[in-house]
Amino acid sequence: xxxxxxxxxxxxxxxxxxxxxxxxxxxxxxxxxxxKKKFCFDVFDTNGDGFISRDEMFMLLKNSLVRxxxxxxxxxxxxxxxLTV
Numbered sequence: 001x002x003x004x005x006x007x008x009x010x011x012x013x014x015x016x017x018x019x020x021x022x023x024x025x026x027x028x029x030x031x032x033x034x035x036k037k038k039f040c041f042d043v044f045d046t047n048g049d050g051f052i053s054r055d056e057m058f059m060l061l062k063n064s065l066v067r068x069x070x071x072x073x074x075x076x077x078x079x080x081x082x083l084t085v
Contacts, residue, residue: 003060007042 008016008024018023027035044052044060 003043004044006046006048007039012048 003078005016006012008020010020010023011017024039027039031039042048044056046056046059047053
C-alpha cells in the first residue's frame with residue numbers, strides 16, 4: 001500500500017494533496033496506456049531510482065500473493081466436487 005501512496009504523492013512531502021489525489025485517480029481510472037504504465041512502474045519503483053530492483057519486485061509480488069492465495073484456495077475448495085483427477 002505504501003507504494004501506491006508514493007505513486008500518488010508526487011512531490012514526496014509525505015502527504016497526498018487534493019490535487020495529487022484527483023490526478024492520481026484520473027490516471028488510474030481514465031489515463032491512457034502510457035500514463036497507466038508509468039503509474040504502475042512508479043508503484044513498483046519504491047525508492048524512485050527509475051529502476052525496479054529484484055528486491056522491490058519480490059516485496060510487491062510477495063505482498064500480492066499473500067493476499068491472493070487464501071482466496072484461490074477457497075475457490076479451489078468450493079469447486080473441488082466438480083474437479084476430476
